[in-house]
Amino acid sequence: MQKVDILAIGVHPDDVELSCSGTILKHISMGKSCAILDLTKGELGTRGSAELRTVEAENSAKLLGLTFREQLDLKDVFFENNEYSIKEICKVIRACQPEIILANAIDDRHPDHGRAAKLIADACFYAGLSKIETQLNGVKQAAWRPKALYHYIQDHYIHPDFVVDVTEYAEKKRESIMCFSSQFFDPKSAEPQTPISSPEFIESLFAKMSIWGRAIGVKYAEGFTVARYPGVTNLFDLI
Secondary structure, X not given: OOOOOEEEEEOOOOHHHHHHHHHHHHHHHOOOOEEEEEOOOXXXXXXXXXXXXXXXXXXXXXXXXXXXXXEOOOOOOOOOOOHHHHHHHHHHHHHHOXXXXXXXXOOXXXXXXXXXXXXXXXXXXXXXXXXXXXXXXXXXXXXXXXXXXXXXXXXXXOOOOEEEEOHHHHHHHHHHHHOOHHHOOOOOOOOOOOOOOOOOHHHHHHHHHHHHHHHOOOOOEEEEEEOOOOOOOOHHHHO
16 A cells, blocks of 8 residues: 555445446546545455455456555444444555545445444544554554545435536446446346346446536536535635
């Protein structure tokens, strides 16, 4: 792990790709460094396995051009917002010192997503408290708090507080999603069907991106919500 500008955190591998990989791709093209932290390995997902999803996550990381991708060992479904979980996330935040963190949706169809959103928000705050001690490779870490935390939007429709034009990166986003092919539509698959394995699921994501894009006069956008209102230097930043 090394310093990055943006750290995107998802409770499951593929959360980030499905929700904000276009934004990541755009900022990497602008010269910003980005990384992903998966809190779990998605081991309780209906399709595939933890081992396969780790391979898929690594393939997506290469495609996106991430600085690094880290996976914690929190328990899928059964993770808790406790000292252990908070400190594990704090270690990564303090190691890579991001200015911005992107996190799970504040509410969603999958209960893990909203619970992870609260856990990540708590960890962002506590990572800035110097009396909460963490060590990485035996070395005490300095406190670090990101300047901003934004929550991406997942399955449920949530009215965004702001959107990012990702039109130029939409097809590469699709490629990054399909790195997790075990989770999505495959007519040859004998695995059980899930809400995200239908042929319509990916297109529903792009339909949502189209709605957000239309609002700002572009083809595709990704939406985010905020807990703290963002500040701008001047009104022209909002155009």
